[in-house]
Amino acid sequence: MSAAEETPGGEDMPWGEVTPEAARRLLVAAVEAFAERGYHATTTRDIAGRAGMSPAALYIHYKTKEELLHRISRIGHDKALEILRAAADGDGTAAERLADAVRSFVRWHAERHTTARVVQYELDALGPEHRAEIVELRRQSDATVRGVIDEGVAAGEFDVPDVAGTTVAVLSLCIDVSRWFNAQGRRSPDEVGALYADLVLRMVGAQK
Amino acid sequence: MSAAEETPGGEDMPWGEVTPEAARRLLVAAVEAFAERGYHATTTRDIAGRAGMSPAALYIHYKTKEELLHRISRIGHDKALEILRAAADGDGTAAERLADAVRSFVRWHAERHTTARVVQYELDALGPEHRAEIVELRRQSDATVRGVIDEGVAAGEFDVPDVAGTTVAVLSLCIDVSRWFNAQGRRSPDEVGALYADLVLRMVGAQK
DNA sequence: TCCGTCTCTAAGCGCTTGCTCACCCTCGTT
DNA sequence: AACGAGGGTGAGCAAGCGCTTAGAGACGGA
Numbered sequence: 057m058s059a060a061e062e063t064p065g066g067e068d069m070p071w072g073e074v075t076p077e078a079a080r081r082l083l084v085a086a087v088e089a090f091a092e093r094g095y096h097a098t099t100t101r102d103i104a105g106r107a108g109m110s111p112a113a114l115y116i117h118y119k120t121k122e123e124l125l126h127r128i129s130r131i132g133h134d135k136a137l138e139i140l141r142a143a144a145d146g147d148g149t150a151a152e153r154l155a156d157a158v159r160s161f162v163r164w165h166a167e168r169h170t171t172a173r174v175v176q177y178e179l180d181a182l183g184p185e186h187r188a189e190i191v192e193l194r195r196q197s198d199a200t201v202r203g204v205i206d207e208g209v210a211a212g213e214f215d216v217p218d219v220a221g222t223t224v225a226v227l228s229l230c231i232d233v234s235r236w237f238n239a240q241g242r243r244s245p246d247e248v249g250a251l252y253a254d255l256v257l258r259m260v261g262a263q264k
Numbered sequence: 265m266s267a268a269e270e271t272p273g274g275e276d277m278p279w280g281e282v283t284p285e286a287a288r289r290l291l292v293a294a295v296e297a298f299a300e301r302g303y304h305a306t307t308t309r310d311i312a313g314r315a316g317m318s319p320a321a322l323y324i325h326y327k328t329k330e331e332l333l334h335r336i337s338r339i340g341h342d343k344a345l346e347i348l349r350a351a352a353d354g355d356g357t358a359a360e361r362l363a364d365a366v367r368s369f370v371r372w373h374a375e376r377h378t379t380a381r382v383v384q385y386e387l388d389a390l391g392p393e394h395r396a397e398i399v400e401l402r403r404q405s406d407a408t409v410r411g412v413i414d415e416g417v418a419a420g421e422f423d424v425p426d427v428a429g430t431t432v433a434v435l436s437l438c439i440d441v442s443r444w445f446n447a448q449g450r451r452s453p454d455e456v457g458a459l460y461a462d463l464v465l466r467m468v469g470a471q472k
Numbered sequence: 473t474c475c476g477t478c479t480c481t482a483a484g485c486g487c488t489t490g491c492t493c494a495c496c497c498t499c500g501t502t
Numbered sequence: 503a504a505c506g507a508g509g510g511t512g513a514g515c516a517a518g519c520g521c522t523t524a525g526a527g528a529c530g531g532a
Binding site: 474475476477478479480483484487488490491492493497498499501502 | 510
């Protein structure tokens with residue numbers, strides 16, 4: 057992680073790598089608008105307006121509206137993959153690492169559900185090359201989770217008849233959090249993360 | 265179920281209740297287009313073209329493009345709820361009924377993933393009143409699944425610390441099948457249904 | 473035969489869209 | 503003081519949008 061993504065205090069600063077500041081403001085505005093209305097229902101005038109700029113200003117920093125979506129999608133997927141890998145490559149048993157991965161992955165999808173919604177559900181709005189690039193990142197996410205489950209099975213920790221299918225289900229479950237999660241709801245991101253980690257351990261038949 | 269929805273052979277005839285035939289052709293075309301590109305990216309000309317008609321023909325059968333989406337959404341949700349209730353109100357233990365519900369619900373989301381994708385992911389494109397109507401149907405789906413889990417817990421069949429949260433997770437898991445399922449993929453709708461029924465039984469801690 | 477009804481089309485209206493262009497303002501450098 | 507570079511704007515273009523309208527053709531009943 058680059059220094060630009062962290063404040064001096066060390067807390068996470070999203071979109072810190074996007075410069076200059078005007079480009080970042082536009083990108084944050086686009087994330088909000090895309091998450092609320094969807095990519096196709098969002099106009100470039102709406103994005104520029106939210107960022108406090110004229111419609112033409114957008115095209116100084118981004119070539120097209122689709123490039124904006126691609127930047128958002130790319131950064132978001134990189135972050136999601138980084139979170140999964142940090143947990144998967146950590147110490148501990150396969151069960152501990154899987155629970156860790158699910159907990160942090162779900163927490164991210166809940167906490168930053170605005171971004172996650174765009175990242176996960178607006179994939180089809182990308183052009184062919186950009187979409188292919190993102191699909192490859194997803195393949196890596198899948199491989200990361202499958203690896204932990206494989207290790208758990210090999211170590212006798214898990215009981216999983218269908219590793220590939222279970223991997224898809226686990227990732228699907230986590231990703232869909234961004235669709236239904238509501239910040240005003242009863243549950244905090246931490247609570248949902250803990251619940252889901254428990255559910256996934258049950259899915260893979262980890263002994264408690 | 266009305267007679268119009270079934271062929272003489274008894275097999276399921278989707279959109280059978282939509283008449284006249286031209287209106288049904290338009291609706292089927294709209295489902296395909298909405299599923300492929302999303303509601304906002306689909307033009308009325310595209311829908312009419314797929315149905316082999318002129319753009320103006322659409323407005324003989326539907327007042328607006330949004331009404332088309334509403335009809336699709338309404339019929340789809342009715343069908344989904346009917347499937348869930350048929351399983352939940354059946355005979356057998358809570359575990360059997362929950363497995364049955366998940367199996368048939370998932371099978372529907374896989375088999376008819378085109379429709380399901382529109383029904384489940386284009387909710388926000390509806391106007392306020394139409395959206396409220398659909399949200400109410402979803403509440404009933406949630407209540408149906410929650411009921412079965414509650415009964416399983418009461419009967420000592422299940423071990424579920426958080427019934428509300430687990431219900432959301434189960435439904436979310438099933439619904440998201442429509443996003444990733446691919447007819448050309450390796451798995452049949454039946455196989456995915458069986459896998460998911462097993463996974464859900466594990467999630468609720470049903471003894472095998 | 474004439475009429476009213478229903479389904480559908482060709483043409484197009486008013487508006488919004490993504491995006492461009494000519495121009496201006498604010499800088500740090502010389 | 504003069505300058506070049508880069509970030510910003512107001513106005514607007516071509517294209518495409520959802521939807522309407524005038525009228526054509528088919529058809530059943532009086």
